[in-house]
Amino acid sequence: MIGYISGKIISKKPTKILVDVNGVGYLINISISTFEKISEKEEVSLYTHLSVKEDALDLYGFYSIAEKEMFELLISVNGIGPKSAQGILSGIQIVDLKEAIKTNNIARLISIPGIGRKTAERLMIELRDKVESLGDYSEAGFVGSLNVRGDAITALVNLGYNQKTAERVVRAVTDRTPNATIEDLIKESLASLNS
Numbered sequence: 001m002i003g004y005i006s007g008k009i010i011s012k013k014p015t016k017i018l019v020d021v022n023g024v025g026y027l028i029n030i031s032i033s034t035f036e037k038i039s040e041k042e043e044v045s046l047y048t049h050l051s052v053k054e055d056a057l058d059l060y061g062f063y064s065i066a067e068k069e070m071f072e073l074l075i076s077v078n079g080i081g082p083k084s085a086q087g088i089l090s091g092i093q094i095v096d097l098k099e100a101i102k103t104n105n106i107a108r109l110i111s112i113p114g115i116g117r118k119t120a121e122r123l124m125i126e127l128r129d130k131v132e133s134l135g136d137y138s139e140a141g142f143v144g145s146l147n148v149r150g151d152a153i154t155a156l157v158n159l160g161y162n163q164k165t166a167e168r169v170v171r172a173v174t175d176r177t178p179n180a181t182i183e184d185l186i187k188e189s190l191a192s193l194n195s
Contacts, residue, residue, distance in 0.1 A: 002026075002048050002050050004045070004046070004047055004048060005046050005048050005059075006021065006043070006045040006046075007019040007021035007026070007043065007044070008020045008042065008043050009038070009041065009042055009043065010025060012035065012039070013035075014032050015029060015031075015032070015035070015086070016028065017038070017044070019044060019061075027059065028048065028060065028061035029058060029059065029060045029061065029082070029086055030046070030060070030061045030062070030086075031062070031067065032090035032091075033089060033093065034046070034061060034063040034067065038063065046061035046062060047061070047064070047065055048060060048061050049068060049072060049082075051075075058082060060082055060086060066094055067089060067094055070089065070097065070131075071085050071086070073127055073130055073131065074088055074089075074123075074127075077123055077126045077127065078122065079122065080119065080123075084114060087112075087113065088114070091114070093171065095149045095150045095153075096108070096150075096167055098131045098150065099150045099153065101127050101128055102128060102131055102132070104128075105163070106121065106124065108163065109123060148182050149170055149171075149174055152170045152182060152185040152186050152189060153166045155186050156169070156186070156190075156193070159190075161193060165193070169192050169193055170185065170189050172192065173188045176188075
């Protein structure tokens with residue numbers, strides 16, 4: 001099993017990259033969120049998942065271990081294959097997906113391209129307890145803990161702001177200051193909302 005790859009990027013597109021590892025080129029499927037994190041890099045290190053089918057071996061790459069774990073949870077759901085899971089991770093941030101599943105936010109799940117009502121319901125039923133066990137990771141590109149962002153969004157929603165607006169503002173603030181504390185994140189988000 002190939003669990004991790006590190007090498008020079010030969011070519012990249014939003015959903016695929018070719019990585020040279022000691023003279024061997026690996027074609028790796030990636031989500032758009034991983035692409036955004038590596039778009040300026042010449043060398044990359046990715047956690048990987050090898051999907052084995054009768055007629056194909058497909059390698060999927062992830063910028064963070066949290067994204068890989070979420071991918072593996074998604075493909076454990078009946079009817080969701082690796083391509084669908086890649087699409088889901090391209091359409092929503094991990095923190096937001098976790099929160100939507102935990103809070104039974106079917107409207108948020110349906111808003112992800114390629115997810116219908118039945119698939120959203122299956123995700124909520126099969127993954128509600130499992131997303132709780134997903135670890136919180138400190139990684140480049142992530143807020144100190146995956147929960148900080150989710151907690152900030154929840155706080156804004158509890159203050160009466162719309163869920164999507166809260167997600168958008170918190171994402172913008174975390175892009176500017178990735179290591180913000182929960183207090184700073186909420187303060188800056190409120191300042192943005194009230195300006």
